[in-house]
Amino acid sequence: MEKISVLGLDIGLKRIGVAGCDGLGLLATELTTIKRASFAEDVEKIREIVKKREATLLVVGIPLTMNGEIGPQAKQVMKYAKRLSKALNLPLEFVDERLTSVEAEEQLKNSKKYSIFNKELIDKKAAAIILQEWLDNRRRREASEKEGREDSGEW
Secondary structure, three states: OOOOOEEEEEEOOOEEEEEEEOOOOOOEEEEEEEEOOOHHHHHHHHHHHHHHHOOOEEEEEEOOOOOOOOOHHHHHHHHHHHHHHHHHOOOEEEEEOOOHHHHHHHHHHHOOOOOOOOHHHHHHHHHHHHHHHHHHHHHHHHHHHHHHHHHHOOO
């Protein structure tokens, strides 16, 4: 099995939550929260993490509207993510992130780490949820492709 290094990003107007995964691509972990400054400064901060973790892909949560459409906020995030991907020279994939911040808050409340003042914690937890969803979907995809090959007699 090849080593995988992917960064999950929860891009907000004020902060970017960042998550990474283990080398097998099984588990997403919260890494940090970046306070947004200029685009160039944001890129440099993320570039440092990419370099340190040898990341080869960015996974970004897209805040679709509740009926699954790309609204103004999702368009902004997609535009920013595409600029980031280009600046870092890394491929980019999107994940529907509806309710990840709510889920992150719930998980933190359950772990007694929640505070309405600690938005940074919510952002990096949301990034980990986004990345975990992508990792789980990737595993399901690979399993069904493998099943398809086995059914057809291919290897």
